[in-house]
Amino acid sequence: MGKMFAPERRKRIMDMLNEHQRVTIKDLSTEINVSEATLRTDLTKLEEDGLLKRTHGGAMLTDHIESENSFSTRERKNKDEKTAIAKKAIEFISNGQCIMLDASSTALELARILADMNIRLTVVTSGIKTALELNEHPDVTVILLGGIVKRGSHSLEGSLGVNILNQIHIDIMFTSANGFSLESGLTDFSVYEVELKKAMVNSSKKVIALLDHTKINKNSIASFASIEQINGIITDGDITEEFAHKLNGLNITITQVEPDSN
Incomplete structure (x- = not known):
């Protein structure tokens, strides 16, 4: 897989969260093939945007976020x-x-x-x-x-x-x-x-x-x-x-x- 830019990485992170509801930084690093430090920056930005909740070692798609975005x-x-x-x-x-x-x-x-x-x-x-x-x-x-x-x-x-x-x-x-x-x-x-x-x-x-x-x-x-x-x-x-x-x-x-x- 070629180098991913930040928007592409963050889209992939949200794809994985929508599928699994919870991900670890280690899993993300393996899947996206970038450093854990880079992924921590991505997760922080996505949390600031209200799209996920950081957890120890990863992130989760909370019930609150899912319910907030339900029709x-x-x-x-x-x-x-x-x-x-x-x-x-x-x-x-x-x-x-x-x-x-x-x-x-x-x-x-x-x-x-x-x-x-x-x-x-x-x-x-x-x-x-x-x-x-x-x-x-x-x-x-x-x-x-x-x-x-x-x-x-x-x-x-x-x-x-x-x-x-x-x-x-x-x-x-x-x-x-x-x-x-x-x-x-x-x-x-x-x-x-x-x-x-x-x-x-x-x-x-x-x-x-x-x-x-x-x-x-x-x-x-x-x-x-x-x-x-x-x-x-x-x-x-x-x-x-x-x-x-x-x-x-x-x-x-x-x-x-x-x-x-x-």
């Missing part, structure tokens, strides 16, 4: 903010478009609003709950991407659905993320789901990120959209003038919303 937990978290973001996202959608929705809880909120609207759309999604939410709409054609069902998330992952994307013209993709930064773009926790989301981004003419305030200036384990691939951000977060100026310089439109106070 049911994410769906309840910051629900008012996600609803406000989804309501604003509607303004970017026109009758007759083909849009893409990822499997995020914020995209599900958008689907719930669309389900009650008099609108004609084609909706491509990797979210099982999102597809079911729109399935009964008489004027919405739902295309569910193929893939492996991710346990606990109601989402699909892997590259099985990529061929479908090659046959469809997507006007806008609406996606959330575990984190967003100028350095890494949109990042997510699941290294497996990221592979499908990369293909979804590459197939879309326009990408709009739906990000509540907890996602801004935060990095997760794997990037699925570079800063150059993002056209717009809808958020309830406080955006500094300097940050907004940088985004505008990158041709990223920022739209800020305020959740309902009631």
